[in-house]
Amino acid sequence: MKKTIYILVVISICSISCNKNWVDLKPTTQVPSQEAIKNIFDADYAINGIYSTLQNYEYYGARMQYYADVTGDDMQATGTNKRASAYYMMYTTPDNSYTSLWSLPYQVIRYANNLLSQIDDLSITPSETTKRDDIKGQALALRALALFDVTRVHGSTFTKDNGASLGGVIVTEVVGPNYQPTRNTVAECYTQIIKDLTDAILLLKVTKNDGKINKWGAKTLLSRVYLYKGDNPNALIQAEEAITGALANGYKLWTNAEYGSATAAWKSRFTTEVLFEVVNTITDRAGNDGIAYLHWSGGYNDIVLTSDFLTLLEEDPLDVRNKITALITSSSSFNKTRKIYLLKYTGADTDVRNANIPVLRLSEAYLNAAEASVKTGDNTKATTYLNAIVQRANPAKTVVGTTVTLNMVTKERRKEFVGEGQRQFDALRNNETIKRIGGWHISGLLPEVTSYNRDYFHAILPIPRYEIDANPNLKNQQNPGYSK
Numbered sequence: 001m002k003k004t005i006y007i008l009v010v011i012s013i014c015s016i017s018c019n020k021n022w023v024d025l026k027p028t029t030q031v032p033s034q035e036a037i038k039n040i041f042d043a044d045y046a047i048n049g050i051y052s053t054l055q056n057y058e059y060y061g062a063r064m065q066y067y068a069d070v071t072g073d074d075m076q077a078t079g080t081n082k083r084a085s086a087y088y089m090m091y092t093t094p095d096n097s098y099t100s101l102w103s104l105p106y107q108v109i110r111y112a113n114n115l116l117s118q119i120d121d122l123s124i125t126p127s128e129t130t131k132r133d134d135i136k137g138q139a140l141a142l143r144a145l146a147l148f149d150v151t152r153v154h155g156s157t158f159t160k161d162n163g164a165s166l167g168g169v170i171v172t173e174v175v176g177p178n179y180q181p182t183r184n185t186v187a188e189c190y191t192q193i194i195k196d197l198t199d200a201i202l203l204l205k206v207t208k209n210d211g212k213i214n215k216w217g218a219k220t221l222l223s224r225v226y227l228y229k230g231d232n233p234n235a236l237i238q239a240e241e242a243i244t245g246a247l248a249n250g251y252k253l254w255t256n257a258e259y260g261s262a263t264a265a266w267k268s269r270f271t272t273e274v275l276f277e278v279v280n281t282i283t284d285r286a287g288n289d290g291i292a293y294l295h296w297s298g299g300y301n302d303i304v305l306t307s308d309f310l311t312l313l314e315e316d317p318l319d320v321r322n323k324i325t326a327l328i329t330s331s332s333s334f335n336k337t338r339k340i341y342l343l344k345y346t347g348a349d350t351d352v353r354n355a356n357i358p359v360l361r362l363s364e365a366y367l368n369a370a371e372a373s374v375k376t377g378d379n380t381k382a383t384t385y386l387n388a389i390v391q392r393a394n395p396a397k398t399v400v401g402t403t404v405t406l407n408m409v410t411k412e413r414r415k416e417f418v419g420e421g422q423r424q425f426d427a428l429r430n431n432e433t434i435k436r437i438g439g440w441h442i443s444g445l446l447p448e449v450t451s452y453n454r455d456y457f458h459a460i461l462p463i464p465r466y467e468i469d470a471n472p473n474l475k476n477q478q479n480p481g482y483s484k
Contacts, residue, residue: 305418
């Protein structure tokens with residue numbers, strides 16, 4: 001059988017690990033094959049399987065969450081042999097690179113295609129139509145998220161060359177074992193991503209759907225996609241609609257008190273600000289390899305904040321985001337009395353491994369709207385949306401009466417989304433130079449990765465060797481700078 005992940009015959013849905021106790025699931029043995037999605041219960045089971053794939057520690061359970069942080073300037077690995085070290089040190093090759101940020105998104109796409117190929121033919125009652133449509137919308141949104149992830153990890157940022165370079169592979173149908181496609185351009189991938197999200201938004205629920213993506217989460221994601229594409233007018237439209245719709249349906253930004261509280265916000269599940277989160281429980285989680293355990297000083301202690309980031313954050317000692325970093329006193333020369341640990345993934349109980357993982361927050365919609373407003377020259381809107389985040393961080397601060405700049409928004413994005421997997425992507429799409437030169441960076445960093453921009457070939461990952469070997473059509477489509 002071909003090894004290429006995205007060309008495998010659709011496998012049994014029962015092979016997906018779906019034992020989530022936060023939803024009512026059918027036993028895995030009862031959905032044995034591609035032909036088994038016959039009713040709304042089967043469809044609900046199948047969509048849960050897609051979320052379970054996101055939960056994998058090699059995807060949103062950890063790796064997708066730390067990749068863009070440790071390749072940026074705000075977080076770093078604590079040594080050369082840590083789980084995040086290969087990304088942090090940027091010495092990946094087609095042979096030694098982790099393959100999961102290619103393979104697992106295509107697993108999501110494959111499962112979504114299987115569900116979408118059958119969902120319109122389900123045997124349902126009239127009362128189940130709305131639920132069927134919502135499940136279809138979720139499958140489309142998750143397929144878009146997966147292709148977006150592959151494209152931004154393995155393809156150059158759209159704004160570098162207007163999407164002309166190669167991105168991921170677009171697969172929208174169930175395919176057989178002999179399917180050997182070529183890569184699409186970044187522009188083609190964005191067209192498909194936008195189409196899937198636009199179609200999904202028409203179908204998704206407007207109400208809160210714990211652990212699953214709804215309309216406002218999809219709109220926030222679409223606003224992010226438009227920002228990455230450089231389509232700022234549409235980014236602003238989607239972000240504003242996400243804010244308005246979310247507020248009308250019970251969402252709101254955390255307050256200053258909630259953000260810094262030991263029990264609210266970061267230690268709670270399904271709060272008012274989180275639009276979509278990956279769910280972890282004591283019986284269903286990524287475990288020690290999950291993002292929370294990698295961040296925890298009492299766990300694997302793999303990933304910490306950089307001194308550059310702390311310098312940025314400590315410009316305002318009263319910024320509430322100072323409260324989600326920890327002061328650790330140690331005899332170690334590396335972390336002695338340094339406030340370097342991020343406390344976002346702390347969990348709803350004493351076990352950090354049970355922490356849910358936020359993927360989309362309402363605060364992003366505000367910051368997307370602020371950035372798009374700056375880029376379209378609307379200072380009134382830029383002020384309104386940025387001020388909501390600035391004053392939440394420190395009620396004594398305001399940007400009212402100022403001209404909001406892109407640098408101001410970028411700083412707030414760094415402080416707001418540290419540890420949530422956004423920094424490198426934000427820097428590259430805005431053509432920033434990433435400088436990793438402060439404080440306690442490990443000595444093994446090569447000079448060329450201490451200061452780099454989007455022209456540096458290691459700024460994106462190579463196509464894994466096994467994909468090239470399994471599909472001759474990819475042989476001449478490796479990313480520039482990597483050996484074929």
